[in-house]
Amino acid sequence: MALTERKALDLWRRAMCSYVRTSDGDMTARQKAIFMTIALQPGPHTVRGLAADLNLAKPAVTRAIDALEKIGFVRRQKDQNDLRSVILERTVEGMDWLRDYAGLIVAAEAGEDVGRPMVDRKTAAA
Amino acid sequence: MALTERKALDLWRRAMCSYVRTSDGDMTARQKAIFMTIALQPGPHTVRGLAADLNLAKPAVTRAIDALEKIGFVRRQKDQNDLRSVILERTVEGMDWLRDYAGLIVAAEAGEDVGRPMVDRKTAAA
DNA sequence: CCGATTCGTTTCATCACCGAATCGGATGAG
DNA sequence: CTCATCCGATTCGGTGATGAAACGAATCGG
Numbered sequence: 001m002a003l004t005e006r007k008a009l010d011l012w013r014r015a016m017c018s019y020v021r022t023s024d025g026d027m028t029a030r031q032k033a034i035f036m037t038i039a040l041q042p043g044p045h046t047v048r049g050l051a052a053d054l055n056l057a058k059p060a061v062t063r064a065i066d067a068l069e070k071i072g073f074v075r076r077q078k079d080q081n082d083l084r085s086v087i088l089e090r091t092v093e094g095m096d097w098l099r100d101y102a103g104l105i106v107a108a109e110a111g112e113d114v115g116r117p118m119v120d121r122k123t124a125a126a
Numbered sequence: 127m128a129l130t131e132r133k134a135l136d137l138w139r140r141a142m143c144s145y146v147r148t149s150d151g152d153m154t155a156r157q158k159a160i161f162m163t164i165a166l167q168p169g170p171h172t173v174r175g176l177a178a179d180l181n182l183a184k185p186a187v188t189r190a191i192d193a194l195e196k197i198g199f200v201r202r203q204k205d206q207n208d209l210r211s212v213i214l215e216r217t218v219e220g221m222d223w224l225r226d227y228a229g230l231i232v233a234a235e236a237g238e239d240v241g242r243p244m245v246d247r248k249t250a251a252a
Numbered sequence: 253c254c255g256a257t258t259c260g261t262t263t264c265a266t267c268a269c270c271g272a273a274t275c276g277g278a279t280g281a282g
Numbered sequence: 283c284t285c286a287t288c289c290g291a292t293t294c295g296g297t298g299a300t301g302a303a304a305c306g307a308a309t310c311g312g
Contacts, residue, residue: 005228012231013162015138020159021181028269029155033146036139047290055147057271062291067268084278084289102131105138154299173260183301188261193298210259210308 014108022104026071030056031064035073039090039098046085073097140234148230152197156182157190161199165216165224172211199223 027035033054038045047065051058065088068074073094079085153161159180164171177187191214194200199220205211 004232005225008231008235009162009166009224009228012141012227013159013166016155016159016162017180020156026268027155029142029153030146030269033139033142036135036142040135040139048288054143058290059272059292060270063269066291082279082289086290098135099131101138102135105134106130109134156299174258184260185262185302186300189299192261208259208309212260 011105011108015105018104018108019101028064028067030054030060031067034061034064035068035090035094036098038074038088039094044079045088046079047088050088068094137231137234141231144230144234145227154190154193156180156186157193160187160190161194161216161220162224164200164214165220170205171214172205173214176214194220 034050037050037053047058047061050056051061054061065074065076069076072091075089075091077087077089079087160176163176163179173184173187173191176182177184180187191200191202195202198217201215201217203213203215205213
């Protein structure tokens with residue numbers, strides 16, 4: 001395995017472990033992808049747009065938005081130019097979470113492993 | 127928001143979106159963290175060790191291992207020094223998946239956005 | 253030998269998510 | 283106006299994850 005790949009995986013592992021450790025571990029990968037797209041990508045975001053972009057069925061996006069709205073990360077806004085459409089907007093609370101999440105990743109990149117060491121004395125000694 | 131954080135978030139977003147797009151979106155964050163720890167960290171891994179390390183209840187780890195074993199990424203091996211313990215080992219299949227996953231991250235790091243552009247013509251025009 | 257402890261697993265009830273099909277409402281074309 | 287189309291939401295049955303509690307088996311201590 002290439003060195004950069006190994007490094008990328010280790011970064012990912014640390015960040016992922018930190019996330020699992022700290023949080024209540026709720027958000028789905030799908031929800032994360034959708035929320036981060038809404039929060040970080042330009043342009044008005046719609047259900048169909050996200051569904052097409054992420055190669056998902058529309059109901060899946062709707063449900064993810066439901067979850068994201070429930071925890072207050074995203075807001076639904078009717079499109080006045082086409083009342084069928086719904087514009088998805090990020091909230092301040094969502095951005096706050098995102099900032100913390102970024103801190104997690106940056107810390108992982110710096111090599112910090114949030115949490116205790118992982119050797120198991122008993123088994124390791126055997 | 128600091129520049130490095132913004133960059134880290136964008137990397138994360140791209141990788142996460144690629145993952146959602148390509149895969150059938152099955153693995154939980156918890157499962158990923160556990161599997162990557164088993165696959166990338168040294169030392170014999172046990173249920174209790176992972177539970178302590180990731181701050182999880184043991185049953186949660188057992189169930190995650192069940193899922194990982196079911197898809198063939200992890201193997202259970204009885205500890206001959208203590209028949210109560212179970213040593214978790216990675217499999218070749220798991221490492222194959224991990225290699226692909228690393229490729230996803232590296233590609234995201236390189237700035238490639240796997241999939242189609244995300245503007246929605248209709249809404250963007252409004 | 254016998255009780256206490258430690259391991260991993262199993263059970264239980266609950267809850268969220270999944271894909272597929274369908275819905276009502278809004279829009280656009282004829 | 284009328285019909286086809288598009289949008290987002292809802293329903294359906296089924297699957298899987300969740301935390302809490304209790305379990306059998308193995309080990310250790312006295």
